[in-house]
Amino acid sequence: MKINASCVIIGAGINGCTLAYELALNGMKDIVVVEKNFIASGATGRCGGGIRQQWSTPMNIKFAVESVHIFEKLDEMLNYKTEYFQGGYLILAYTDEEVNQFEKNVRLQKSLGLEVDIISAEQAKKIVPRLNVDGVKAATYCATDGHANPFYVTQAYAQKAKELGVKFLLDTEVHSIVTEGNNIKSVTTNKGNINTDTVINASGGYAHLIAKMLNIDIPVKPYRHEILVTEPVNRIIDPMIISFYHSIYFRQELNGGILMGQGDPNEPSSFNVEGSFPFVQEVTSKVLKLMPCLKNVAMVRQWAGLYSVTPDAQPILGPVGDFEKFIQVVGFSGHGFMLAPRVAQHLSNYIINGNTSYEMKELSIKRFENAQLNVDVNVV
């Protein structure tokens, strides 16, 4: 294999595929996506598919709100049924500190144009009548939040990108990046070399390993995150429900299955993506407290994927180190599916026109040189 490419995108997850599409749509030719497995085989195909705008930093909110505008038109734009559904997100507060934090979040979110409200436990029960609201002090609700099927969304972008001429090399693993001075010369894979001067790191949980190929350290670490799904049942939950207090979230898929996941603060950084039994025990006992009516519903499958986490739970975008054309779209910290559509537009504008947007400046790796980071606390 000997190929010349205008740019090589490493990783065919949601970020690699949205960016390939945006670059091709805006006229770039000879784009190559290199993927060691298959499309959406990484975090993307394992994620909860949630699309929420209720974050606690301006950048996460902005990218999510603007991505929702894209999701709303996506099926038409890409000619694919992606199961996008705006059933809202309901976030429960159990302590006074949480209520204070949520009030702060909602003020910020509203100032950025989001329609979101603090509601009472009774109002939350109106939205999900089967929810047990014992102990709930308040909640926030945004009706335009929602979810989509991550395989379908990624497939939709990849399919359109192919139609626009993007080449996808599947089962192909990047082993090294060849440089001369501060310039990239080529990418070496298990199937041969690709000549290029631009490399995009969209490798999800493996991002730090790709950066290491150029001797660059980026503050992104992989952590296993577990999730399970039940058999389909009648429609009982429209919104995604989150409790930071219990460190859980759950929602109902359009086909009826209930999806539930849990964040574990004691999980060590690793590449482990095996499902574990303690997770199933913990998440089911917490969810059954909130939704006792699910007790007779059967779990059909559990799995896990990697969160790639940065110190402030916001992605790193743009070039790093001395290489102007080694561009990161990494570190999405558990919310990369929902931010990808808009992030790709900013990056494509940078790569094609050289425009560094305000958002890209804010999310450049340089922010970690500051002592004061704006950390998003709204994470599970």
Add this chain to the structure above:
Amino acid sequence: MGGINIMELDDRDIIICRCEDGTLADVKDAIHRLGLRSVEEIKRVKRFGMGHCQGKTCGKIIAQIISQELGIPYEDIKPATPRQPAKNIRLDKFANYNGGKNED
């Protein structure tokens, strides 16, 4: 008695994944039009194998179809990644599990 000659059935009438309502025509479309090459990919993109039986019924049949359509020996076709639980289990059984003591 007329009966049905199975050799004359349309691909769209041959159910391959009964849990997720997938026909032979759907599987062939996934292979040839969408370019999917494995049981795992077809499971993820088409949901065939994600239904109630979790692919216990359709997994091997889909492997056979891939083998025929792409001319790959059947032995070389990997099954989808096995996922727990092996059998569907009620959520309260997990939530109340106490290490196997005094199980109801």
